Amino acid sequence: MRRLVWRAAELAEIVTETATARTLRFRVPEWPGHLAGQHVDVRLTAEDGYTAQRSYSLAGPADGDLVDLTVETAPDGEVSPYLTEVIEVGDQVELRGPVGGWFVWRPESKAPVVLVAGGSGIVPLMAMVRARRQAGSQVPFRLLYSLRDPGRRYYAEELRRPDPGLDVSYLYTRSAPPGASRPAGRIMLDDLAEGGWPASFEPDCYVCGPTAFVEAAADLLLALGHAPERIRTERFG
Amino acid sequence: MNIISRGFRGRHRPDGDRLPPGQYLVDDFPVLSAGPTPRVPLERWEFAIDTEAEQTHRWSWQEFMALPSETPTVDIHCVTKWTKLDTTWEGVSLDVLFEDVESAAEYALVYSYGGYTTNLPLEDLLDGKAWIVHRFDGEDLEPRHGGPARLIVPHLYFWKSAKWVRGIRLLNEDWPGFWETAGYHNYGDPWREQRYEGD
Numbered sequence: 001m002r003r004l005v006w007r008a009a010e011l012a013e014i015v016t017e018t019a020t021a022r023t024l025r026f027r028v029p030e031w032p033g034h035l036a037g038q039h040v041d042v043r044l045t046a047e048d049g050y051t052a053q054r055s056y057s058l059a060g061p062a063d064g065d066l067v068d069l070t071v072e073t074a075p076d077g078e079v080s081p082y083l084t085e086v087i088e089v090g091d092q093v094e095l096r097g098p099v100g101g102w103f104v105w106r107p108e109s110k111a112p113v114v115l116v117a118g119g120s121g122i123v124p125l126m127a128m129v130r131a132r133r134q135a136g137s138q139v140p141f142r143l144l145y146s147l148r149d150p151g152r153r154y155y156a157e158e159l160r161r162p163d164p165g166l167d168v169s170y171l172y173t174r175s176a177p178p179g180a181s182r183p184a185g186r187i188m189l190d191d192l193a194e195g196g197w198p199a200s201f202e203p204d205c206y207v208c209g210p211t212a213f214v215e216a217a218a219d220l221l222l223a224l225g226h227a228p229e230r231i232r233t234e235r236f237g
Numbered sequence: 238m239n240i241i242s243r244g245f246r247g248r249h250r251p252d253g254d255r256l257p258p259g260q261y262l263v264d265d266f267p268v269l270s271a272g273p274t275p276r277v278p279l280e281r282w283e284f285a286i287d288t289e290a291e292q293t294h295r296w297s298w299q300e301f302m303a304l305p306s307e308t309p310t311v312d313i314h315c316v317t318k319w320t321k322l323d324t325t326w327e328g329v330s331l332d333v334l335f336e337d338v339e340s341a342a343e344y345a346l347v348y349s350y351g352g353y354t355t356n357l358p359l360e361d362l363l364d365g366k367a368w369i370v371h372r373f374d375g376e377d378l379e380p381r382h383g384g385p386a387r388l389i390v391p392h393l394y395f396w397k398s399a400k401w402v403r404g405i406r407l408l409n410e411d412w413p414g415f416w417e418t419a420g421y422h423n424y425g426d427p428w429r430e431q432r433y434e435g436d
């Protein structure tokens with residue numbers, strides 16, 4: 001039986017994504033590797049022994065013993081403000097994983113892929129985009145990324161760079177940048193019809209984000225005729 | 238010995254004795270599931286218990302609703318670490334459903350509309366420990382929370398409380414379900430923090 005052990009993880013680098021989110025690159029000695037879409041549990045311990053744990057998706061394929069997480073500040077949250085505002089390079093947390101064998105993309109998969117992200121739901125989907133690139137996979141990917149406004153974009157620069165076979169559409173819900181082809185608003189059938197693949201292509205669909213977003217997007221995919229067993233969801237609660 | 242995270246203080250919530258280790262309290266009701274929400278029309282809904290001798294006991298929605306119901310108030314614990322205290326449900330105790338079922342099986346595999354499965358020892362479903370519920374907080378159970386009907390097994394992590402429940406298969410041998418084959422613990426006791434395989 002495989003046992004998931006808590007491992008010491010030292011913060012090696014911080015990348016600012018937005019005003020409220022940052023990517024934390026941890027060094028985890030003897031990290032066993034993982035699949036795109038899996039997550040880890042992070043455990044924080046205070047000096048008096050109090051502990052708190054939360055789950056965070058892995059933001060990219062493993063790079064030796066380095067793993068990336070991207071964390072968004074939940075206002076009034078217990079753990080995320082520590083990770084986005086307090087922790088500094090050289091500090092330690094504990095981490096265990098990888099966890100989750102369902103919401104994953106495998107580089108040997110040949111089916112076209114539709115990725116639907118709401119807010120920080122982009123994190124495990126970005127891991128899939130990066131895993132595809134790392135593996136040199138030719139499988140066509142389409143990413144729909146719903147977010148409040150352009151200031152909320154994670155991985156902005158990387159997603160702007162051309163990546164053959166990857167199409168990215170941004171769906172702004174509150175304010176779209178000037179010149180955007182789509183008015184601001186929540187994800188709709190047309191967005192998925194245009195930015196995704198037709199159901200007849202039998203794509204694998206991955207939907208991740210806050211619960212209400214995942215519910216809405218998964219229902220729209222069903223309405224477009226995608227088979228339920230091809231729609232995988234991850235809800236951040 | 239845990240490693241101390243410099244500068245972390247935490248919130249020290251007071252409700253220690255009702256909060257299993259590693260859990261935190263929520264007031265809302267988070268939703269977690271592996272795929273889209275199935276919608277099951279009541280006229281097509283049925284619930285079945287299949288024994289190891291391949292005898293099937295079946296209830297239509299009407300038959301199910303005619304059974305004596307209870308309104309348990311229980312605490313629920315999700316493996317993703319939220320705990321919700323004092324949730325009130327309405328439904329039928331598994332003891333009622335198992336009244337006429339003859340079986341010597343030790344294991345139950347619960348299956349759902351949409352294809353989800355989860356396993357547990359049969360004894361964890363009996364003696365007032367589990368219900369098939371159709372109402373939450375006085376309202377009909379919403380589809381996203383498992384409506385029309387879901388299983389509630391409050392003493393185990395909530396992934397055992399299958400949503401959109403469709404039936405229970407009794408087995409002589411244990412048969413791991415959906416999350417149990419995807420790296421989660423086979424039993425899932427929140428008080429022993431049995432989250433993942435090997436915990």
Ligand SMILES: Cc1cc2nc3c(=O)[nH]c(=O)nc-3n(C[C@H](O)[C@H](O)[C@H](O)COP(=O)(O)OP(=O)(O)OC[C@H]3O[C@@H](n4cnc5c(N)ncnc54)[C@H](O)[C@@H]3O)c2cc1C
Pocket residue numbers: 039054055056057058070071072073074075076077078079080081120123124234235236237261317
């Ligand atoms: C599989 C999985 C993967 C995930 N991946 C990511 C990821 O990649 N990136 C990411 O940022 N998040 C991710 N999450 C979410 C993450 O686990 C945490 O839930 C999130 O960071 C919030 O934790 P927190 O401790 O900061 O907030 P919590 O303390 O848990 O609070 C959550 C919310 O509840 C509210 N709240 C808390 N306490 C109170 C109170 N007393 N009164 C009123 N409101 C209150 C807060 O406003 C807050 O917004 C993931 C979750 C799961 C299940």
